Amino acid sequence: MGERRDGERTMSDLLEKELTLSYLREKYEAGALSPQEVMAAVVERSIADADMNIWITPPSMDAIQPYLDRLSSLAIADAPLWGIPFAIKDNIDLAGVPTTAACAEFAFTPEEHAGVVERLIAAGAIPVGKTNLDQFATGLVGARSPYGDAHNALRPELISGGSSSGSAVSVARGQVVFSLGTDTAGSGRVPAALNRLVGYKPSLGAWPTLGVVPACASLDCVTVFAHSLADALVVDSVARGVHAEDPWSRHVVRKPAGLPSKICLPSGELGFYGPFAAEYRAAWLRAVEQVREAGRREGIQIVEVDIEVFGQAAAILYEGPWVAERWADIGPFIEANPGVAYPVTETILRSGAAAEYDAASVFVAMHKLQALKLEARKLLQDAVLVMPTCGGTWTREQVLADPISTNRDMGRYTNHCNLLDLCAVAVPAVDAAPETPFGITLFAVAEEEGLICGAAELFVGEIIPATTPSLPAPTTLVAVCGLHMRGYPLEKQMQGCGARFIREDESAAKYSLVKLPTSPAKPGMIKQQQGGAAILLEIWEMPLAAFGGFAAAIPAPLGIGKVELRDGTEVPGFVCEAYAAAGAEDITALRGWRNVVPQK
Numbered sequence: 371m372g373e374r375r376d377g378e379r380t381m382s383d384l385l386e387k388e389l390t391l392s393y394l395r396e397k398y399e400a401g402a403l404s405p406q407e408v409m410a411a412v413v414e415r416s417i418a419d420a421d422m423n424i425w426i427t428p429p430s431m432d433a434i435q436p437y438l439d440r441l442s443s444l445a446i447a448d449a450p451l452w453g454i455p456f457a458i459k460d461n462i463d464l465a466g467v468p469t470t471a472a473c474a475e476f477a478f479t480p481e482e483h484a485g486v487v488e489r490l491i492a493a494g495a496i497p498v499g500k501t502n503l504d505q506f507a508t509g510l511v512g513a514r515s516p517y518g519d520a521h522n523a524l525r526p527e528l529i530s531g532g533s534s535s536g537s538a539v540s541v542a543r544g545q546v547v548f549s550l551g552t553d554t555a556g557s558g559r560v561p562a563a564l565n566r567l568v569g570y571k572p573s574l575g576a577w578p579t580l581g582v583v584p585a586c587a588s589l590d591c592v593t594v595f596a597h598s599l600a601d602a603l604v605v606d607s608v609a610r611g612v613h614a615e616d617p618w619s620r621h622v623v624r625k626p627a628g629l630p631s632k633i634c635l636p637s638g639e640l641g642f643y644g645p646f647a648a649e650y651r652a653a654w655l656r657a658v659e660q661v662r663e664a665g666r667r668e669g670i671q672i673v674e675v676d677i678e679v680f681g682q683a684a685a686i687l688y689e690g691p692w693v694a695e696r697w698a699d700i701g702p703f704i705e706a707n708p709g710v711a712y713p714v715t716e717t718i719l720r721s722g723a724a725a726e727y728d729a730a731s732v733f734v735a736m737h738k739l740q741a742l743k744l745e746a747r748k749l750l751q752d753a754v755l756v757m758p759t760c761g762g763t764w765t766r767e768q769v770l771a772d773p774i775s776t777n778r779d780m781g782r783y784t785n786h787c788n789l790l791d792l793c794a795v796a797v798p799a800v801d802a803a804p805e806t807p808f809g810i811t812l813f814a815v816a817e818e819e820g821l822i823c824g825a826a827e828l829f830v831g832e833i834i835p836a837t838t839p840s841l842p843a844p845t846t847l848v849a850v851c852g853l854h855m856r857g858y859p860l861e862k863q864m865q866g867c868g869a870r871f872i873r874e875d876e877s878a879a880k881y882s883l884v885k886l887p888t889s890p891a892k893p894g895m896i897k898q899q900q901g902g903a904a905i906l907l908e909i910w911e912m913p914l915a916a917f918g919g920f921a922a923a924i925p926a927p928l929g930i931g932k933v934e935l936r937d938g939t940e941v942p943g944f945v946c947e948a949y950a951a952a953g954a955e956d957i958t959a960l961r962g963w964r965n966v967v968p969q970k
Contacts, residue, residue, distance in 0.1 A: 381407055382414040389547045391454055391601045398446060398453055405441055405453035405496065409434045412455050412498050415545045422526065423518030424536040424543070426460045427467055427500035437496045443922035449494030450604055450915050457540040457549035458487060459533075460500035461507050462592065463581035471583045472505040472515040475710045476703055484581025485613040486550065486592050488866030492916035493608045498546060501536030505715040506700055507552055507585040509533050510560045510780035513769045514712050523565045524805040527765050531561035531780070533585075534593070538565045541595045548596040548605055554585040555687055556759075556784025558593025559796035563759035563809030567595050568826075569796035570602040573816035574788060575620035577606075578613035584699045586692055587618065589788040599795065599826055608915055611868050614861075625820035627827055631752045633665050637674035643779045644762030646802055653808035654758050657799040661756055661810075664828050677757070679745045684785035686739055688778075691732045692789075697722025714773045739789060746790045747815055754825045755813040757783045759796045763806070783811070793819045797826050844914045847872065849933040849943025851883075851962070852893040855908045857969035859890070867916035872909045876961075878934040879904040884946065884954035885966060886927070893963045894928060894946025894954065904936055906962030907943070917942075 385408065386393055397403035409431065416429045427433075446452040458464050461471045463480040464487055470477040483491065491497065504514040512535030513519035520535035522528040523542030530539050534551025538561030541549050551558045553571045562569025570593060577592045584590055592609070596602040606624065613619045635658060642650045665672040686692060697719060704711055704719055711719065749755075761782050769776045787794050792813045802808040810829070812822040848869065853860040856871060864871075877895070880902040884894045895905055912920065921930040921942075927950035933943035957966050 380414055381411040382418070385411050385544070387544045388597050389455070389544050390597050391451075391547055391604055394454060394547060395446070395452070405438055408453065409438060409455060409496065409498065412545055415543065416499070419543055419545070422521040422539060422543070423502055423515070424520055424539050424545070425499050426470055426472065426502050426517050426536070429498040429545070433467070434496060434498055437491065440919070441494065444494050444919045446494070448914070448918035450608060451490060452494035454495045454548070455498045455546045456490065456495050457499060457501050457537055457546045458497055459503055459537045459549070459551050461503060461552060461583040462487060462550055464497050464500060467500060469500070469583060471507070472503050472517055473711060474516070475707055480581065482581065482862065483866065485578030485616055485619075485866070486609045487581065489608055489868045489916065490605070492867045492919050494919070501534075501540055501549065503535055503537075504533035504557075505712045506583070506719065507533040507554065507557060508696070508715050508718055509777050510556055510784070511764070511769045511773070511777050512561065513766055514715055514773065516712055519766050519770070521766070524807065528806070529564065529764050529766055529769055531564040531760070533557040534561050534595070538562060538567055538569070538595045541565075541567055541597065548594050548601055551593045551595060552582060552585065553591045553593045554589050554788060555781050556787070558591065558595070559759050559784055559794060559811055560780055562595055562796040563798070564763055564807060566798045566801075566807035566809075567597060568599050568602050568798070570594050570596070570599070570606060571787065571794045572606060572610065572624075573622045573793045573819060574791055575618050576622040576624070577609045578611075578616040578619045580613050580616035580619070584696075586695045587699065588695060589692070590618075591788065599797065599823065599830070602795075603823065608868075608913070611913075612870060614865050614870065622816060622819075624823075625818070627823040628820050629668055629670060629824045629828065630754045630814070630821045632671040632673050633661060633825065634673055634675045634749065634753050634755045635661065636677045636757060640758065640761065641782065642761045644764045645768070646806055647762050649802040649806065650758070650760070650762045650808060653800060653802040657758075657808070657810050660799070661829060668828065675749060675755070679742055679749065680786040680790070683739065683742045683746070683789045684781070686735050687785045687789055688781075690735045691727040692735070693722035694727040694732070695722070743790055746792070750792075750813070750815050752818075752821070753814070754821050756810055757813070759783065759809040759811045787813060791816045793822055795822045795826050797830050845911045846914055846917055847941040848910045848912050848917070849875070849877075849907045849935070849941050850910060851895055851905055851907050851944055853890070854944070855963065863920070864910055864912070867912055867920050869910045869912035869916070872911050875907050875909050876936050877905045877907055878936055878938070880934060881905045882951070882956065882958045883961070884951050885957050886946070886950060886954050891967070892928065893957070893966070894950050895933070895944060896946050896948050896951055897934070903958050903961055906964065907933070907935075909941065
């Protein structure tokens with residue numbers, strides 16, 4: 371880019387400093403901005419902040435353009451994230467772009483998007499680049515990357531928090547509306563607190579982790595950073611749901627936002643650390659008073675609880691055999707490439723190979739953890755726990771001089787969360803010092819995500835718009851008869867759109883079936899005025915947010931129409947234009963594609 375002349379305005383100057391979903395959608399709908407202009411501003415802002423070490427693969431118009439082109443096939447009314455720029459932590463796959471996990475020697479280029487990325491793109495979101503992180507997602511400080519330590523968005527001399535460092539800073543610096551992080555021990559919450567953002571960590575398995583480089587696969591979550599809880603929950607409504615190819619995903623419904631019957635606060639004095647320890651303690655006490663006042667106003671019981679159970683769970687994570695799970699995934703690469711990893715990262719990873727972490731120690735820890743889970747569930751029945759997200763912060767120089775103990779401190783109030791199967795949301799509170807953010811985290815058991823949303827809304831004074839889905843997103847049934855069925859090559863498109871298999875079925879006896887001369891060959895169902903046969907089908911359920919883009923991408927002569935089933939009901943499904951029968955093989959007698967091309 372050339373130098374700016376005095377008084378000259380760039381595209382970046384035309385946008386708000388903080389990008390939000392509601393702001394961009396309003397501009398798009400009014401025709402005041404186009405996605406092309408917004409992405410140009412994103413690139414400008416990333417270049418201006420290049421020395422902050424936010425990106426590993428930075429935004430470029432060449433890489434973004436195919437996603438912009440796709441918007442022409444999506445109606446903004448049908449795509450909740452239409453034209454919304456987002457960033458992806460570089461341990462999450464984006465097809466065609468290297469996944470490095472902040473280690474160039476480890477890098478590979480995936481052919482497919484991660485499960486959650488596929489869903490967001492189907493809803494119209496625009497991936498703009500891959501962000502910096504603590505190498506292999508090992509750290510909470512944001513200073514363990516050979517690509518440089520990401521700077522804090524407000525005070526560059528301070529740490530950004532990690533491991534999802536670049537993801538948080540990209541949002542805080544107005545380069546994207548939201549970003550994806552991951553969270554095993556707090557990486558989706560600590561950077562939120564240090565950069566004055568909301569960090570939403572769904573329940574374990576609620577979002578698919580397919581296509582994520584594992585830290586501890588049994589504990590890993592994909593998370594979202596945004597400026598508001600409302601924006602985070604729109605992303606959640608698109609990303610949530612079981613993925614058929616993800617063994618860790620599970621069905622967790624986010625209930626509507628509601629208030630808990632009690633709010634739990636830690637009893638006794640909490641520990642604070644770092645150069646702003648006194649300021650953080652004062653900020654926590656202010657937040658406690660705000661929570662108490664909100665509770666009194668709404669008639670919510672405020673109770674002080676012993677948080678020892680959470681401390682014991684936290685100790686299991688990095689002082690117990692769970693470090694061996696991380697070694698099981700990354701260890702073979704480290705063993706084959708000694709000295710390649712960031713020095714402190716390799717030291718920490720190798721701790722998982724210690725002889726003390728044998729099979730017996732794993733089961734001892736599992737049994738202890740199960741008892742702690744039961745205790746936590748009893749404590750948090752219809753309740754929300756409020757804790758500081760961080761007990762302090764550090765300068766980047768302090769962390770580089772003492773990388774182990776400073777990082778340990780950052781996880782003091784976060785490490786317990788996933789081990790105890792809790793959901794969490796980190797929200798900003800009053801700053802600890804000028805341009806030095808402070809935040810709190812609200813925790814609840816996995817099935818009660820509505821409680822943390824309602825309590826967070828109460829604390830920050832944010833009213834979640836009624837249009838933000840709190841229940842599962844609306845869906846439609848889709849009848850498929852060919853390559854989109856289970857076991858065939860395009861099943862992954864169904865899964866990427868968040869669709870799930872419902873049942874096998876068959877059409878009314880009114881259709882012919884042809885084998886189209888395409889590569890690969892595809893079936894075409896054509897409804898007949900007279901005669902025809904019952905064609906074997908699969909019925910899937912797909913989120914409406916993804917359905918428009920899915921249908922728009924189907925090539926002629928195929929399309930989506932109403933398919934009549936054997937019971938007389940009609941559902942959207944694959945149909946074929948009649949003209950295609952002239953050059954196609956009639957396979958009606960075989961009644962289904964599986965009888966033509968067997969499942970591989």
